[in-house]
Amino acid sequence: MKVIVIGGGWSGCAAALQAVKQGADVTLIERTDMLLGTGLVGGIYRNNGRWTAAEELIAMGGGEMFEVMDQEALHAGIEFPGHKHSSLYNVATIEPAVTKVLADAGIRIELAQRITEVELEGRRIRSVSTHKNHGDRKFEGDVFIETTGTADLPQACNKYGNGCAMCILRCHTFGARISIAAKCGVEEMIGKKGDQVGAMSGSCKLLKESLAPHLREELDRTGVCVVPVPGKEGGGDGAKLAVKACQQYALPEFEQNVVLLDTGHAKLMSPFYPLAELRRIPGFEHARFEDPYAGGIGNSIRYLGMSPRDNFLQVEGVDNLFCGGEKAGLLVGHTEAVVTGVLAGDNAVRWLRGEPLLEIPTSLSIGDAIDHVREQMKSEKGRGYKYTFSGSVYFDRMKERGLYLYDVDAIRQRVAAAGLTNVFDWRPGVVRSSHAAA
Numbered sequence: 001m002k003v004i005v006i007g008g009g010w011s012g013c014a015a016a017l018q019a020v021k022q023g024a025d026v027t028l029i030e031r032t033d034m035l036l037g038t039g040l041v042g043g044i045y046r047n048n049g050r051w052t053a054a055e056e057l058i059a060m061g062g063g064e065m066f067e068v069m070d071q072e073a074l075h076a077g078i079e080f081p082g083h084k085h086s087s088l089y090n091v092a093t094i095e096p097a098v099t100k101v102l103a104d105a106g107i108r109i110e111l112a113q114r115i116t117e118v119e120l121e122g123r124r125i126r127s128v129s130t131h132k133n134h135g136d137r138k139f140e141g142d143v144f145i146e147t148t149g150t151a152d153l154p155q156a157c158n159k160y161g162n163g164c165a166m167c168i169l170r171c172h173t174f175g176a177r178i179s180i181a182a183k184c185g186v187e188e189m190i191g192k193k194g195d196q197v198g199a200m201s202g203s204c205k206l207l208k209e210s211l212a213p214h215l216r217e218e219l220d221r222t223g224v225c226v227v228p229v230p231g232k233e234g235g236g237d238g239a240k241l242a243v244k245a246c247q248q249y250a251l252p253e254f255e256q257n258v259v260l261l262d263t264g265h266a267k268l269m270s271p272f273y274p275l276a277e278l279r280r281i282p283g284f285e286h287a288r289f290e291d292p293y294a295g296g297i298g299n300s301i302r303y304l305g306m307s308p309r310d311n312f313l314q315v316e317g318v319d320n321l322f323c324g325g326e327k328a329g330l331l332v333g334h335t336e337a338v339v340t341g342v343l344a345g346d347n348a349v350r351w352l353r354g355e356p357l358l359e360i361p362t363s364l365s366i367g368d369a370i371d372h373v374r375e376q377m378k379s380e381k382g383r384g385y386k387y388t389f390s391g392s393v394y395f396d397r398m399k400e401r402g403l404y405l406y407d408v409d410a411i412r413q414r415v416a417a418a419g420l421t422n423v424f425d426w427r428p429g430v431v432r433s434s435h436a437a438a
């Protein structure tokens with residue numbers, strides 16, 4: 001059972017681990033020289049409904065990625081405007097920790113291999129290969145999982161954003177993201193709201209050392225620093241909030257204040273912040289961007305290529321292709337990438353074995369989000385939103401439907417009632433449940 005995972009962000013890592021847990025021979029291919037993709041510059045998890053989703057996945061036996069995040073967390077149980085019980089992992093230490101878990105599990109990790117070609121046989125992929133990268137390489141597999149995220153060519157950041165911000169995706173060095181589904185002829189979807197095509201990544205990072213000592217001390221001690229912006233007491237014009245990918249942070253507090261979170265560096269909760277303006281704020285006189293390098297001007301544009309898929313995360317039109325993370329819809333976040341990655345990895349192996357595929361029921365937040373986002377992607381209005389367990393429209397839905405739970409026992413009971421306790425903790429000989437048959 002050869003499983004090929006393309007894209008080593010949180011979703012690809014989670015998918016690869018779930019597939020290897022089921023006894024598959026797994027290769028994880030990543031175009032850059034590090035795993036975790038945009039997870040290298042994130043760090044926030046367990047905030048608001050992400051707590052529920054993480055605990056649901058743990059109760060289902062698929063929580064290894066959250067174990068690593070918890071192990072590498074700098075702060076847990078913190079609050080910042082609009083967000084409760086958040087944890088922050090250290091962006092500087094998380095990647096080697098994840099790599100070790102995957103390598104120890106026996107996953108073959110292929111770095112600096114950008115897949116550009118797909119060989120099809122009817123409705124099935126036979127192999128994927130690199131081209132003019134570091135020598136041509138061909139990877140043959142029985143089933144493929146695409147977790148390549150939703151960025152695009154650097155030109156997209158010029159066209160729909162404020163230019164290349166020199167972000168962690170490093171397109172100019174490693175080559176731009178290539179969509180496997182699109183290479184198979186699948187018509188992909190793009191996020192669009194009004195004139196804005198795609199969405200701009202919602203946070204940037206400052207070097208902690210460039211901040212005034214009192215800000216650094218507060219950040220290290222509490223994990224959060226909320227600094228009022230002189231003259232913005234009444235709010236701003238909302239322009240920067242509107243363009244954000246992370247609509248859960250599109251609250252007036254994020255314009256009236258500079259909100260910093262300690263993820264190893266000082267995560268600034270704004271897509272970008274003009275440096276001269278920032279340096280006028282007391283404590284920020286020497287501020288310097290750590291990520292993206294041009295964080296005073298702009299940030300990366302994402303949500304430019306999502307796959308049509310069903311609730312098993314099987315891509316429509318290609319029999320042996322599954323998807324996870326941002327590829328699976330307008331899903332924002334590490335938690336969202338991990339939960340869909342685990343399901344994609346699990347279903348890819350179920351499909352190989354000829355077992356019924358697993359659909360997570362809508363009585364759980366994970367199942368509801370997967371189903372709801374698939375529905376929303378059908379309409380232009382729905383494609384104008386982003387969906388996350390942590391805020392904005394989807395967290396509202398969670399609360400309305402009683403899906404948001406903070407009590408771990410109650411979450412476990414709900415998972416048990418769905419018949420899915422330890423469903424992802426597969427061992428040979430164990431008969432596994434599936435909510436719905438493919």
Ligand SMILES: Cc1cc2nc3c(=O)[nH]c(=O)nc-3n(C[C@H](O)[C@H](O)[C@H](O)COP(=O)(O)OP(=O)(O)OC[C@H]3O[C@@H](n4cnc5c(N)ncnc54)[C@H](O)[C@@H]3O)c2cc1C
Binds near residue numbers: 037039179
């Ligand atoms: C600046 C920033 C800050 C963020 N902060 C947070 C946060 O604090 N908390 C949070 O929950 N979310 C945050 N997010 C969002 C979150 O990081 C993403 O939604 C989530 O991690 C996406 O994971 P993914 O695996 O779907 O995709 P990605 O992280 O985009 O990973 C895709 C991977 O696929 C690789 N790839 C692409 N094409 C190919 C190819 N052809 N061949 C091989 N490899 C390929 C890419 O190099 C990349 O590593 C942030 C995002 C950004 C950009």
